[in-house]
Amino acid sequence: MQRLACLLLFVGLTAPQIAQAADKPNIVFILADDMGYSDLGCYGGDIATPNLDQLAANGLKFTQFYNTARCWPTRAALMTGYYAQQVHRDALPNLGGGGRGKRQEWARLLPDFLAPHGYRNYHSGKWHIDGKVLPAGFDRSLDMRNQGNFFSAKGNAEDDEPVQPAEDESDYxxxxxxxxxxxxxxxEHDEKYSDQPFFHYVAFICPHFPLHAKPEDIAKYHDKYVDGWDKMRETRFARQQELGLLETELSALEPEVGPPYHFPEALKKLGSGEVNRPIPWSDLTAEQQRFQATKMAIHAAMVDRMDQEIGRLLDQLKAMDELDNTIIFFASDNGASAEIMVRHGGHDPSAEPGSAATYLCLGPGFSSACNTPFRRHKTWVHEGGISTPLIVHWPAGIQAKGEMRHTPSHMIDIVPTIMDVLDIEKPTVWNGQPIPPAPGKSLLPAFAEDKTIDREMLWWLHEGNQAVRIGDWKLVKAKGDQWALYDLSTDRAEAHDLAKVNPEKLIEMKLTWGRQMKQIMDLAEQTAEKKPANKAAAKE
Known part of the structure; x- marks a missing residue:
């Protein structure tokens, strides 16, 4: 504790925006699932998110924070500080990995490093990391394994044991x-362990499909999106410009780009209102416009309800007098999703949209709008697939209020940031095995001022989609396409490919991507099973 106070005092002397904290801070990381960059009010959105907006107003907003473009790799990166491919949690050629990959023994999760320093560790929500939860270092867990029905607890686990759903789940x-x-x-922590700090990982499933929401929440947005995704994108972009959120133009819709996976039988089940391409709104039939606007209303209702529940969580922290000395992070695991499918219990077209009997997905039209101003969606490593809000709120440690941070940063940075804040040295050996260096960087200096964190690169690979960012330059390609080169200092929309006019930079960055790929392959290969990636897991 003395070392932490000295660290914060030192930072306070060199950067006045940081305040001293007398006690070890609690840590809460809140993760949304399939939420777009512009879905929050404080990032330009039209959905009511007053609690998250208030956290941003009293803390920091990162404008260039990245995920991995997919659920499970992001969770691996968040909890380990490594690229998911390094720890077998995203696929590499001929090495397997992915949604069913198993981490190496040394690839420990954050709670294993916090517990020796007195932290209690809790998990509530989606898991999607290999292994059970409690052996990963958590003291308590609610594992939301049922991700196909928001109105039932069936299939979930509490403390790694099956949950017995209530006979009447009408209020669930x-x-x-x-x-x-x-x-x-x-x-319970307040009653029994108030002398210890805590880490709480709160991982919502929403607004991931199926689009399920409470009727009263859907009603608030029933007619809000009838003007369509074109208008929604323009309105959100204008609001982002007013906020000074980013310097770019609005990306163009890509009518040729549909869902990442094609399920023709699902389209038949969903009926003639479904559209699997982001064509101009005016080209849709009246039936299609109503159907699409309703789906967006349900998505908005899910985000709205998440914010309401976050408000209850904040009220509990206030009641414990712990809000000021709790570092709260909020982010999304990937961009909004263009996927369209029917799984689990199927879809009843006669049922009320958003109810348990329905199975709806947002689709590429409104996904494009939720990812405003960026291109593409979840699974792609263009900006729309990998960009997320990051809100950081910590009144006892951050004096800045409502400020933005523009440093490029990534989920791999969360573990080193927390370790840096707490002045914890990560072990170099685990059970006799050396722990390889991790690629993440501490964001603690950016808590004090809007400064760029020095790093060589940020790197992506998912299902053949590839990218690397060095400074403001980004090299990216979708699977099967040619490399494209963008200057993100003015073109986060990835609208102006500079590959032909700057071939030297193109070659330099291709080589950099390849070198990083080789290093990641070398590390992953040490303990990898030689088998192809599991295709079923890739569809999760």
Missing amino acids: YATTAVVDHAIDCLK
Whole structure:
């Protein structure tokens, strides 16, 4: 504790925006699932998110924070500080990995490093990391394994044991249940362990498909999106410009780019209102416009409800007098999703949209709008697939209020940031095995001022989609396409390919991507099983 106070005092002397914290801070990381960059009000959105907006107003907003473009690799990067491919949690050629890959023994999760320093560790919500939760270092867990029905607890696990759903689940809603469990953990902590700090990982499933929401939440947005995705993109972009969020133009819609996976049988089940391409809104039939606007209303309702539940979580922290000395992070695991499918219980077209009997997905039209101003969607490593809000709120440690941070940063940076804040040295050996250096960087200096964190690169690979960012330059390609080169200092929309006019930079960055790929392959190969990636897992 003395070392932490000295660290914060030192930073306070060199950067006045950081305040001293007398005690070890608590840490809460809140993760949304399939939420677009512009879905929050404080990032230009039209959905009511007052609680998250207030956290941003009293903290920091990162404008260039990245995920991995997909659910499970992001969770691996977040909890280990490594690129998911390094720890077998995203596929590499001929090495397997992916949604069913198993981490190496040394690839420990954050709680294993916090527990020796007195932290209690809690998990509420989606897991999607290999292995069970408690052996990964958590003291309590609600594992939301049921990701196909927001209105039932069937299939979930608490402390790694199956949950027995209530006979009457008429009041059950998964997003609310996540925070019910989180609050229960916090109340117990306050009663029994108030002398210890805590880390709480709150991982919502929403607004991931199926689009399920409470009727009263859907009603708030029923007619809000009838003007279509073209208008929504323009309105959100204008608001982002007013906020000074980023310097770019609005990306163009790509009518030729549909869902990443094609399920023709699902389209038949969903009926003539479904559209699997982001064509101009005016080209849709009246039936299609109503159907699409309704789906977006449900997506908005899911985000709205998540914010309401986050408000309850914040109220609990206030009741414990812990809000000021809790570092709260909020982000999304990937961009909004263009996927269209029907899984789990199927889809009843006669049922009320958003109810348990329906299975709807947002699709590429409104996904493009949710990812404003960027191109593409979840699974792609263009900006729309990998860009997420990052809100950081910590009144006891950050004096800045409502400021933006523009440093390029990534999920791999969260572990080193937390370790740096706490002045914890990560072990170099685990059970006799050396722990390889991790690629993440601490963002603690950016808590004090808007400065760029020095790093060689940020790197992506997912299902053949590839990218690397060095400074403001980004090299990117979708699987099967040619490399494209963009200057993100003015073109986050990835609208102006500079590959032909700057071939030297193109070659330099291709070589850099390849070198990083080789290093990642070398590390992953040490303990990899020689088998192809599991295709079924890739569809999760």
